Amino acid sequence: xxxxxxxxxxxxxxxxxxxxxxxxxxxxxxxxxxxxxxxxxxxxxxxxxxxxxxxxxxxxxxxxxxxxxxxxxxxxxxxxxxxxxxxxxxxxxxxxxxxxxxxxxxxxxxxxxxxxxxxxxxxxxxxxxxxxxxxxxxxxxxxxxxxxxxxxxxxxxxxxxxxxxxxxxxxxxxxxxxxxxxxxxxxxxxxxxxxxxxxxxxxxxxxxxxxxxxxxxxxxxxxxxxxxxxxxxxxxxxxxxxxxxxxxxxxxxxxxxxxxxxxxxxxxxxxxxxxxxxxxxxxxxxxxxxxxxxxxxxxxxxxxxxxxxxxxxxxxxxxxxxxxxxxxxxxxxxxxxxxxxxxxxxxxxxxxxxxxxxxxxxxxxxxxxxxxxxxxxxxxxxxxxxxxxxxxxxxxxxxxxxxxxxxxxxxxxxxxxxxxxxxxxxxxxxxxxxxxxxxxxxxxxxxxxxxxxxxxxxxxxxxxxxxxxxxxxxxxxxxxxxxxxxxxxxxxxxxxxxxxxxxxxxxxxxxxx
Amino acid sequence: xxxxxxxxxxxxxxxxxxxxxxxxxxxxxxxxxxxxxxxxxxxxxxxxxxxxxxxxxxxxxxxxxxxxxxxxxxxxxxxxxxxxxxxxxxxxxxxxxxxxxxxxxxxxxxxxxxxxxxxxxxxxxxxxx
Ligand SMILES: Cc1cc2nc3c(=O)[nH]c(=O)nc-3n(C[C@H](O)[C@H](O)[C@H](O)COP(=O)(O)O)c2cc1C
Numbered sequence: 001x002x003x004x005x006x007x008x009x010x011x012x013x014x015x016x017x018x019x020x021x022x023x024x025x026x027x028x029x030x031x032x033x034x035x036x037x038x039x040x041x042x043x044x045x046x047x048x049x050x051x052x053x054x055x056x057x058x059x060x061x062x063x064x065x066x067x068x069x070x071x072x073x074x075x076x077x078x079x080x081x082x083x084x085x086x087x088x089x090x091x092x093x094x095x096x097x098x099x100x101x102x103x104x105x106x107x108x109x110x111x112x113x114x115x116x117x118x119x120x121x122x123x124x125x126x127x128x129x130x131x132x133x134x135x136x137x138x139x140x141x142x143x144x145x146x147x148x149x150x151x152x153x154x155x156x157x158x159x160x161x162x163x164x165x166x167x168x169x170x171x172x173x174x175x176x177x178x179x180x181x182x183x184x185x186x187x188x189x190x191x192x193x194x195x196x197x198x199x200x201x202x203x204x205x206x207x208x209x210x211x212x213x214x215x216x217x218x219x220x221x222x223x224x225x226x227x228x229x230x231x232x233x234x235x236x237x238x239x240x241x242x243x244x245x246x247x248x249x250x251x252x253x254x255x256x257x258x259x260x261x262x263x264x265x266x267x268x269x270x271x272x273x274x275x276x277x278x279x280x281x282x283x284x285x286x287x288x289x290x291x292x293x294x295x296x297x298x299x300x301x302x303x304x305x306x307x308x309x310x311x312x313x314x315x316x317x318x319x320x321x322x323x324x325x326x327x328x329x330x331x332x333x334x335x336x337x338x339x340x341x342x343x344x345x346x347x348x349x350x351x352x353x354x355x356x357x358x359x360x361x362x363x364x365x366x367x368x369x370x371x372x373x374x375x376x377x378x379x380x381x382x383x384x385x386x387x388x389x390x391x392x393x394x395x396x397x398x399x400x401x402x403x404x405x406x407x408x409x410x411x412x413x414x415x416x417x418x419x420x421x422x423x424x425x426x427x428x429x430x431x432x433x434x435x436x437x438x439x440x441x442x443x444x445x446x447x448x449x450x451x452x453x454x455x456x457x458x459x460x461x462x463x464x465x466x467x468x469x470x471x472x473x474x475x476x477x478x479x480x481x482x483x484x485x486x487x488x489x490x491x492x493x494x495x496x497x498x499x500x501x502x503x504x505x506x507x508x509x510x511x512x513x
Numbered sequence: 514x515x516x517x518x519x520x521x522x523x524x525x526x527x528x529x530x531x532x533x534x535x536x537x538x539x540x541x542x543x544x545x546x547x548x549x550x551x552x553x554x555x556x557x558x559x560x561x562x563x564x565x566x567x568x569x570x571x572x573x574x575x576x577x578x579x580x581x582x583x584x585x586x587x588x589x590x591x592x593x594x595x596x597x598x599x600x601x602x603x604x605x606x607x608x609x610x611x612x613x614x615x616x617x618x619x620x621x622x623x624x625x626x627x628x629x630x631x632x633x634x635x636x637x638x639x640x641x642x
Binding site: 030031045487 | 550590597625
């Protein structure tokens with residue numbers, strides 16, 4: 001690097017001198033050779049002026065002040081760096097959060113193109129990768145038991161809700177997503193016959209348009225069901241729960257991308273309509289509180305779950321990212337003591353996505369999905385209450401290969417958010433919070449959303465679900481089990497070096513029932 | 514600021530547009546000037562087209578800064594021309610003054626809309642990555 005900065009030094013000295021000399025040269029040429037040279041005179045005069053401005057006038061950018069216009073090149077290159085890396089210099093397995101191989105599997109599934117690959121895997125086969133154990137005697141397809149899961153059956157609810165595919169669209173609010181994206185996902189969910197979570201975006205106007213099964217999420221700010229003080233408005237909840245499309249209610253305690261912090265909707269994305277659906281002001285960032293006003297400890301939390309169950313009359317789940325398993329243990333004990341259980345728990349891994357969150361939270365807070373999921377599963381089993389509720393999981397569960405690991409660690413069904421965004425055509429531009437999404441998914445800008453055609457995109461969503469389910473069944477058959485329910489930690493190869501290795505030895509508990 | 518910007522832009526664009534008539538119709542005065550600098554007739558049409566583009570860009574809100582830069586460029590050329598080949602005799606002085614007025618208006622417009630200049634805007638934009 002040092003040789004490069006020396007070059008920059010010399011180069012800038014040369015350029016700083018050459019620019020005014022050239023201006024004079026062209027001026028003379030314009031006078032004595034031909035007037036057309038003055039086009040160059042003018043151009044170089046302007047460059048010289050910009051250079052003087054950088055060197056002597058502005059004081060915001062040390063690099064420009066030291067080196068002048070030459071350094072501008074660095075800013076230029078830096079500003080297109082992400083694109084350069086994505087298109088030219090990143091290897092297929094390098095990008096985060098999803099590398100090219102992972103993304104293209106989704107694109108292929110969504111477009112209904114064969115996603116077989118050739119020659120060999122590009123994954124690591126070192127001492128940390130978890131793999132599924134296949135059986136010498138795979139199940140035949142006819143032996144597989146069709147998947148079915150009923151939420152609320154434990155409480156004998158009349159409104160119990162049955163799903164027949166183990167995959168659902170995870171919470172993404174209208175606000176984080178634009179209306180085209182919401183409607184394309186909702187229509188796709190309807191076509192594929194899966195449920196979609198509304199996210200914490202308030203009244204689900206656009207979700208309802210497509211007639212798919214919905215899970216209404218109550219965020220910590222309770223958009224859509226809040227009273228003026230920010231507490232739950234029972235009447236509004238009852239009204240929403242009465243809608244045919246709304247099958248379940250989900251109380252969100254935290255999410256993996258920003259556990260311990262409320263949601264954030266940047267002011268750029270708050271249109272008049274969003275402010276109405278959510279009941280918030282325009283022109284200001286909307287920050288949700290970090291916790292529900294009703295829930296200050298485990299007692300009030302369990303009481304609140306019960307209250308929502310009673311008011312809504314629907315199956316009610318809770319969503320959180322695990323911080324400390326001990327706290328989860330205490331909460332479950334409280335459920336046992338009060339004999340109140342949510343109808344499902346959804347564990348969100350800290351690798352989860354979001355429209356906008358502080359970087360430090362995204363990077364550094366919360367347990368990753370697999371250890372979190374398996375510890376919650378174990379806590380439930382140990383207390384003998386695993387059969388009182390269902391367990392869901394989310395966190396990069398975008399492909400069947402990763403999903404099956406979650407099933408083996410105790411999940412009954414999986415949620416994905418970004419998998420579905422990719423199926424809509426998301427190119428991972430990483431601008432969800434800026435209202436500038438180039439594909440038109442996470443933006444309220446009508447000009448950008450124009451490109452996202454609801455009709456064709458919804459078919460992609462359906463294809464993605466169907467192809468993923470197909471691969472998942474194949475994996476299940478290879479494992480020799482007959483249903484996802486039969487999978488356990490024994491079906492996984494977990495190397496000694498993995499942080500999950502202790503699970504394998506923890507033999508006293510590893511089953512879902 | 515917004516009103517000031519509009520006034521400056523309209524003044525500059527109006528002056529630019531008004532000379533086009535003489536340039537494109539091949540008015541003898543115009544032909545004389547361009548003959549003096551050896552650009553007749555291609556240069557006359559070329560400069561006219563550039564001025565037309567500059568005037569249009571100045572009037573569209575999204576392209577003001579680009580119009581201002583272009584019009585400053587052409588006017589700088591004109592000013593240089595006056596000093597080197599054209600001179601200030603007869604009615605030429607008033608043409609020189611007009612060029613100067615357009616230059617100053619454009620410069621002021623550029624200052625007002627400096628955030629539109631693409632490279633500088635990128636430097637001021639808050640980082641996304
Ligand atoms: C654009 C976007 C918006 C989201 N909005 C919400 C939300 O409103 N409520 C919530 O609980 N989670 C929200 N999430 C988190 C997801 O529901 C999910 O928990 C997380 O992204 C993990 O799933 P994934 O890895 O499949 O994306 C959002 C995620 C994204 C990418």
